[in-house]
Amino acid sequence: MDSDSRLQAIKWERPQLTILNQLLLPHSSEYVIIRNSNDGHHAITSMQTRGAPAIAIVAALSLAAELSCMRFSTAQKAREHIHKQLEYLQTSRPTAVNLFDAVTKLRKIVDNCSGDVCDCYILAAEKMLVDDVLDNKRIGQYGSEFIEKRLGGRKVNLLTHCNTGALATAGHGTALGIIRTMWKNNLLEHVYCTETRPYNQGARLTAYELMVEKIPSTLVCDSAVSALMLELHEKNGIGAIVVGADRVAANGDTANKIGTYQLAIIAKHYGIDFIVAAPFTSVDLNIRNGSDIIIEQRSSNEITTTSGFTCASVQNGGDLVRDTLQIAPTGMNAWNPSFDVTMANLISAIVTEKGVFVKQQGEDTFDMAGNPEIF
Numbered sequence: 001m002d003s004d005s006r007l008q009a010i011k012w013e014r015p016q017l018t019i020l021n022q023l024l025l026p027h028s029s030e031y032v033i034i035r036n037s038n039d040g041h042h043a044i045t046s047m048q049t050r051g052a053p054a055i056a057i058v059a060a061l062s063l064a065a066e067l068s069c070m071r072f073s074t075a076q077k078a079r080e081h082i083h084k085q086l087e088y089l090q091t092s093r094p095t096a097v098n099l100f101d102a103v104t105k106l107r108k109i110v111d112n113c114s115g116d117v118c119d120c121y122i123l124a125a126e127k128m129l130v131d132d133v134l135d136n137k138r139i140g141q142y143g144s145e146f147i148e149k150r151l152g153g154r155k156v157n158l159l160t161h162c163n164t165g166a167l168a169t170a171g172h173g174t175a176l177g178i179i180r181t182m183w184k185n186n187l188l189e190h191v192y193c194t195e196t197r198p199y200n201q202g203a204r205l206t207a208y209e210l211m212v213e214k215i216p217s218t219l220v221c222d223s224a225v226s227a228l229m230l231e232l233h234e235k236n237g238i239g240a241i242v243v244g245a246d247r248v249a250a251n252g253d254t255a256n257k258i259g260t261y262q263l264a265i266i267a268k269h270y271g272i273d274f275i276v277a278a279p280f281t282s283v284d285l286n287i288r289n290g291s292d293i294i295i296e297q298r299s300s301n302e303i304t305t306t307s308g309f310t311c312a313s314v315q316n317g318g319d320l321v322r323d324t325l326q327i328a329p330t331g332m333n334a335w336n337p338s339f340d341v342t343m344a345n346l347i348s349a350i351v352t353e354k355g356v357f358v359k360q361q362g363e364d365t366f367d368m369a370g371n372p373e374i375f
């Protein structure tokens, strides 16, 4: 078993799809069976699964599971059903473009398929799962080489935000994939991960992944990063901030988990690299810049309450029970965008499986349709 297979968030054994229920992490690892597109849609909207690549792959495979149990009298009927279900699946979450990219590719494949339409669909969805892991390993390698070159090969401290690891992808991860690769290559000293309020993907999921991998790491409040930069100034410092992406516009403007933008400003203030890591399925060449990215607004309850696990020993024989506590006054308004957009001028490099995109001398933006570099 390699290190990545310890954390497998998406399991596909034709015709069965099971996913790790991330609502229960880090306290218990329970898998949920996804039988059809309805289950897939629910898994995404309820956040049992999350993270841009994982959302796309679970959506695609949920329909593959459904199709495995169906028979259609004509190829046209199969195509119509697939189109309808893909349409429905893409209503689950709006910001990550990977889902829309997957839907476009799958539609094209079934429209052009000359054999059994369901087989064509299932094979294509299965390939997305396999390709994502390979792409992430390449991102890990390219990102590790880029950081090594930028920082002269010394062991570095990195900071990351949200969760971009094996739990957010088919395996290995993107920004966390770079961290995994650097750890394996003995180039990493320590990782700082932000808690990522209000949903706590950092505290619950990234902290869990780092502990499973035994990577030296420390959790910090989102609001502690500037103070941390100052604190570590004399002691090797933070070498770079590495984050994932939900959608990268053609000019490199990047939507990612709320709080990413302020980290980019901090990186600029301290003169360190701010690196985005994402598969090319997160790049949306159809939009020129970040102002066209739809930002998901989530319930104010996520801010006005806090959730966690309490030990209901009497009722439940010691089992941990998920619980929610109100922390703001009843009726208080809250603004809860799930993502923000970091402008390209604050980003040092965008690492993809094709290579590393950097800005040309004197430019403020990236050309995501152009050629990346390998360092």
Ligand SMILES: CSC[C@@H](O)[C@@H](O)C(=O)COP(=O)(O)O
Pocket: 050, 051, 052, 053, 096, 161, 162, 163, 164, 165, 168, 169, 173, 174, 175, 201, 243, 244, 245, 246, 256, 257, 258, 338
């Ligand atoms: C490889 S995951 C990249 C992004 O999707 C990740 O950074 C992120 O913002 C996840 O948000 P989430 O709301 O948990 O789906």
